[in-house]
Amino acid sequence: MRTKNDEKQEALFKATVKLVNKIGFASSSVAKIAKEAGVSPATIYVYHKNKEELLVSVYIAIKREMSKAILQNFNSELPLRDIWKNLWLNAFEYVSKNLENYKYAEQFSNSPYSFLVDHEELEKYFTPIHDLIQNGIEQKIIKNVDINFISAFAFYPITRLANPNLCHGFELKKEDVETAFTMAWDAIKL
Amino acid sequence: MRTKNDEKQEALFKATVKLVNKIGFASSSVAKIAKEAGVSPATIYVYHKNKEELLVSVYIAIKREMSKAILQNFNSELPLRDIWKNLWLNAFEYVSKNLENYKYAEQFSNSPYSFLVDHEELEKYFTPIHDLIQNGIEQKIIKNVDINFISAFAFYPITRLANPNLCHGFELKKEDVETAFTMAWDAIKL
Amino acid sequence: MRTKNDEKQEALFKATVKLVNKIGFASSSVAKIAKEAGVSPATIYVYHKNKEELLVSVYIAIKREMSKAILQNFNSELPLRDIWKNLWLNAFEYVSKNLENYKYAEQFSNSPYSFLVDHEELEKYFTPIHDLIQNGIEQKIIKNVDINFISAFAFYPITRLANPNLCHGFELKKEDVETAFTMAWDAIKL
Amino acid sequence: MRTKNDEKQEALFKATVKLVNKIGFASSSVAKIAKEAGVSPATIYVYHKNKEELLVSVYIAIKREMSKAILQNFNSELPLRDIWKNLWLNAFEYVSKNLENYKYAEQFSNSPYSFLVDHEELEKYFTPIHDLIQNGIEQKIIKNVDINFISAFAFYPITRLANPNLCHGFELKKEDVETAFTMAWDAIKL
DNA sequence: GATGAATGAGTGTTCATTCAT
DNA sequence: CATGAATGAACACTCATTCAT
Numbered sequence: 008m009r010t011k012n013d014e015k016q017e018a019l020f021k022a023t024v025k026l027v028n029k030i031g032f033a034s035s036s037v038a039k040i041a042k043e044a045g046v047s048p049a050t051i052y053v054y055h056k057n058k059e060e061l062l063v064s065v066y067i068a069i070k071r072e073m074s075k076a077i078l079q080n081f082n083s084e085l086p087l088r089d090i091w092k093n094l095w096l097n098a099f100e101y102v103s104k105n106l107e108n109y110k111y112a113e114q115f116s117n118s119p120y121s122f123l124v125d126h127e128e129l130e131k132y133f134t135p136i137h138d139l140i141q142n143g144i145e146q147k148i149i150k151n152v153d154i155n156f157i158s159a160f161a162f163y164p165i166t167r168l169a170n171p172n173l174c175h176g177f178e179l180k181k182e183d184v185e186t187a188f189t190m191a192w193d194a195i196k197l
Numbered sequence: 198m199r200t201k202n203d204e205k206q207e208a209l210f211k212a213t214v215k216l217v218n219k220i221g222f223a224s225s226s227v228a229k230i231a232k233e234a235g236v237s238p239a240t241i242y243v244y245h246k247n248k249e250e251l252l253v254s255v256y257i258a259i260k261r262e263m264s265k266a267i268l269q270n271f272n273s274e275l276p277l278r279d280i281w282k283n284l285w286l287n288a289f290e291y292v293s294k295n296l297e298n299y300k301y302a303e304q305f306s307n308s309p310y311s312f313l314v315d316h317e318e319l320e321k322y323f324t325p326i327h328d329l330i331q332n333g334i335e336q337k338i339i340k341n342v343d344i345n346f347i348s349a350f351a352f353y354p355i356t357r358l359a360n361p362n363l364c365h366g367f368e369l370k371k372e373d374v375e376t377a378f379t380m381a382w383d384a385i386k387l
Numbered sequence: 388m389r390t391k392n393d394e395k396q397e398a399l400f401k402a403t404v405k406l407v408n409k410i411g412f413a414s415s416s417v418a419k420i421a422k423e424a425g426v427s428p429a430t431i432y433v434y435h436k437n438k439e440e441l442l443v444s445v446y447i448a449i450k451r452e453m454s455k456a457i458l459q460n461f462n463s464e465l466p467l468r469d470i471w472k473n474l475w476l477n478a479f480e481y482v483s484k485n486l487e488n489y490k491y492a493e494q495f496s497n498s499p500y501s502f503l504v505d506h507e508e509l510e511k512y513f514t515p516i517h518d519l520i521q522n523g524i525e526q527k528i529i530k531n532v533d534i535n536f537i538s539a540f541a542f543y544p545i546t547r548l549a550n551p552n553l554c555h556g557f558e559l560k561k562e563d564v565e566t567a568f569t570m571a572w573d574a575i576k577l
Numbered sequence: 578m579r580t581k582n583d584e585k586q587e588a589l590f591k592a593t594v595k596l597v598n599k600i601g602f603a604s605s606s607v608a609k610i611a612k613e614a615g616v617s618p619a620t621i622y623v624y625h626k627n628k629e630e631l632l633v634s635v636y637i638a639i640k641r642e643m644s645k646a647i648l649q650n651f652n653s654e655l656p657l658r659d660i661w662k663n664l665w666l667n668a669f670e671y672v673s674k675n676l677e678n679y680k681y682a683e684q685f686s687n688s689p690y691s692f693l694v695d696h697e698e699l700e701k702y703f704t705p706i707h708d709l710i711q712n713g714i715e716q717k718i719i720k721n722v723d724i725n726f727i728s729a730f731a732f733y734p735i736t737r738l739a740n741p742n743l744c745h746g747f748e749l750k751k752e753d754v755e756t757a758f759t760m761a762w763d764a765i766k767l
Numbered sequence: 768g769a770t771g772a773a774t775g776a777g778t779g780t781t782c783a784t785t786c787a788t
Numbered sequence: 789c790a791t792g793a794a795t796g797a798a799c800a801c802t803c804a805t806t807c808a809t
Contacts, residue, residue, distance in 0.1 A: 036783075049784085049792070050790055050791070052783095052784075053789065058784090118222065118304065119219070155358060156358065159355075159358050163353060168345060173306055186340075190342070191350070194350060195380065198769080198809050200809080201772070227801080228799080237773070238774090240773060241801095242801070248800065248801085409689075410689060411602075412688070417803080418804085426770090428771085428804085429769070429806080438803095497687045530756075532760070533753075548725060553686055554729070569720075570720065573763045576763075578787070578791040579788065582793085608778080608779085618779085618795090619781080619794070627780075
């Protein structure tokens with residue numbers, strides 16, 4: 008597994024996401040992914056140990072990209088609510104503009120492949136957010152609850168709203184982000 | 198002439214849920230489901246047109262069961278917040294006690310099979326909840342937002358919290374339901 | 388295998404011929420034949436030992452019907468050529484009006500099922516024709532060749548002409564029978 | 578990268594013909610053909626899109642081979658009857674020496690697969706014969722009838738005579754070809 | 768007599784992966 | 789590095805037939 012041609016690696020990632028979104032995990036065979044990426048099935052095994060490892064690495068790449076997008080312009084000197092709102096706007100923008108990536112991650116999380124990922128390692132990308140929450144709790148601005156509760160109420164709803172598979176007869180629009188943010192903030196603020 | 202056997206139908210449903218939870222949608226083959234249910238693969242086709250129809254009908258059955266559980270003891274004469282809390286406790290209890298079912302539904306929703314379901318038809322099971330929300334909005338108790346926002350903030354977080362796949366290093370406990378309810382109510386109340 | 392209801396037997400025969408012509412031997416399953424005939428698959432086994440025996444008995448029935456049609460109005464007192472022409476007109480009429488039956492027989496003959504039939508027994512239906520040919524040879528009206536040559540040149544062409552599968556871009560019409568008869572007679576006459 | 582192997586392609590063709598002759602179209606499964614050819618069932622799909630395409634391409638290959646054999650040494654300067662006789666001898670020889678191929682073609686023609694073939698395209702292989710017939714008609718040597726009549730009376734009887742499935746208790750011998758040719762010529766000549 | 772449920776064995780086809788080039 | 793050929797194992801599904809009713 009030597010890596011020389013980054014274009015092929017990238018093409019494989021994009022093909023994987025596109026295909027899984029179009030036809031689902033079950034039907035996304037190595038042959039189809041290869042065809043979509045414009046390479047031979049055998050080439051996949053140059054870049055990845057096997058199919059599983061390809062799917063996992065695509066997931067991790069998306070998670071990393073997502074964390075970067077959310078944490079960009081993170082300015083710890085602003086008031087906590089403003090920092091929080093910036094995170095939100097970033098999260099919203101990423102999910103809106105990269106719905107395919109987000110949907111791949113969602114399908115992946117809800118599949119047994121999820122067990123193959125070192126989640127503690129992944130969570131490190133989001134450490135600044137954890138720290139911020141901890142900070143907010145200590146400052147008595149945010150409710151003193153397990154961090155999973157904060158995530159569940161603050162972030163999960165927006166991703167849910169953005170997913171057409173789950174949210175039928177409704178499409179999330181730009182102006183809705185303010186509404187969503189208010190609800191999320193009401194949920195977690197003390 | 199032999200007659201169709203409800204036990205077999207039931208065994209098939211349970212086997213499907215169990216297997217999909219254990220090895221995922223992608224790997225749950227007809228042969229494996231049949232083996233898990235203790236019948237011949239061919240027998241599945243006596244009860245279902247094809248694999249697709251089996252998976253869909255399991256999903257619908259779970260959704261129906263879920264709606265019944267949530268709406269039991271629905272008493273429209275109580276104050277709105279109390280009705281709401283009862284729904285919550287029911288939802289919490291169902292998800293806690295039938296985590297397998299819920300996780301199956303979640304995987305299903307996040308798969309392309311989801312497109313095969315008539316979601317409008319399914320939503321009818323939850324009509325009383327929709328009416329209750331409408332009522333709350335008119336009484337200025339609940340925020341005047343699209344119903345999908347209410348669902349996203351009021352119900353989905355609890356299911357997320359209950360799902361170990363998504364909520365790592367944390368297990369939802371009975372005492373957490375009060376916390377969760379407070380956060381959900383804060384999110385949606387005016 | 389008791390036979391009580393002749394209607395069902397008849398329905399099975401017609402369904403078999405119809406289906407084999409429509410989708411071929413390979414795809415004509417017992418279940419489909421049963422459905423086409425409006426009976427249960429199991430019912431077929433009341434009337435026939437197995438699928439093979441059903442197909443064979445349909446073939447034999449057609450052959451018998453065909454021989455009756457060809458030999459009707461057989462008048463051995465006419466001049467030989469006139470007897471022969473009557474046989475021809477009958478054969479032509481049968482093939483034209485029962486193309487489905489004829490095509491079934493043709494497919495059957497060209498399949499290994501053919502080996503299951505006692506052909507000597509079948510040929511007995513056509514004994515008068517054999518005798519006629521023998522007669523013609525002795526009278527020095529017909530060429531002195533093996534009877535298979537006579538059949539091949541006298542009868543096979545007309546069935547070939549009637550079969551759209553074999554005769555593309557051409558449809559046998561009523562007026563063609565005179566032409567065909569002349570050619571056949573030229574082939575066999577001394 | 579391995580390269581496609583003509584021997585395998587050839588083995589597949591031979592196995593297909595052999596098997597279809599032995600057990601018939603209906604029973605000739607992909608697995609059995611593969612076994613007969615000494616390859617994996619999956620390998621068939623490297624060389625052919627599907628079973629259908631395999632069967633069709635075998636048919637076309639046989640037809641092409643047959644046309645080449647019949648038209649070899651075609652000398653348009655000889656008298657028409659002599660050209661015709663040469664065609665006959667060639668046809669007779671091909672059918673005699675390649676009875677398996679011929680029988681495959683016959684079974685194929687009498688099956689619904691036949692509809693998948695572009696018969697006009699196929700007929701091009703036999704254009705010289707069509708021209709010869711046209712010529713004969715214009716020279717008032719051959720009866721002025723549709724070309725299908727000529728084929729039906731001139732060529733099909735010999736193939737029928739060569740087919741043991743259709744011609745019971747009789748085997749076509751070398752010396753019979755003169756007899757057959759005379760009958761065929763009598764049928765079509767003016 | 769007639770049936771639909773039930774099934775082991777088989778269908779055509781695709782799978783993830785390896786191999787020779 | 790990169791490839792298409794090659795495949796055993798698995799896929800969803802249908803088969804001819806039997807069995808309990």
